[in-house]
Amino acid sequence: MKTLRSALVMMVAVPLVALAGEPTPAANKQPAKASEQPAKASEADCHHPPQAQDAAPKSDWKLTRGEPIKGVPCVKLADLLAKPQEHDGKTVLIEGHVRKACERKGCWMELATAKDAKGAGLRVTFKDYGFFVPLDSAGSEARVEGVVKVADLSEDRAKHYESEGAIVPRTADGKPREVQLVASGVELRR
Structure with missing residues (x-):
């Protein structure tokens, strides 16, 4: 042994x-x-391509998702947020700043009127869950075409969005309600 x-x-x-x-x-x-x-x-x-960390972001960067934008009437985001009931159920074109995007899948983004805008924004989801945006879309400028919807959210849904970093507006009685747009097409620019 x-x-x-x-x-x-x-x-x-x-x-x-x-x-x-x-x-x-x-x-x-x-x-x-x-x-x-x-x-x-x-x-x-590493099998991944090298990342250029010191490179300045391209100003001509453009990304499209979903259907091409057809050119329906453009509505100012501030007007939509001020009077959402007037546009409920209508297809519109909205331009705005991407304040936040889903950090898990890119399955939603939140548009605001300016980079530093506080308060309620417009939640953009994607038609039939058919496409997503990049996880790092925050900071981009967006053109989005889709159907407006004023939605009462469940408390669970509101908490889910908040856990992903979203700002969920609430009514005077504390119920979560937001303006949404179900996008058929999205253009992002930086």
Whole structure:
């Protein structure tokens, strides 16, 4: 039994000692510049394309989802939020700033009149759950075409939206109610 144990230890220990003593091929090369070394190592080790972290965002970036925008009448977002009942059930074109987007799937986004607007916005969902927007859509400018809906939300639905970072407006009696738009087409720009 003692001989078997010694043989097993030798089978494991000898290759480990041999590997530990051999210099790696990279150790024989001259070191690269410090600024080049991490980038090359991460590119070789990762299957994802490298991300340009220092690059300035493109100003001509445009993304479309769903159907092409047909050009129905454009309604100002501020007017829609002020008098949503006038537009309930109608198809409209809205332009606004994406204040927030679903951080889990991109299955909704919230439009506001300006980047720093506080208070109620317009929740945009997508027709038949047929398309989504990128998770990092917040900060984009949007053109959205779809049907307006004034919706009373369940408390569970309101809490779900709030857990994803949304601002859910409430009526005077505390019930969650919001203006929604079920989008058939979306254009995002940065």
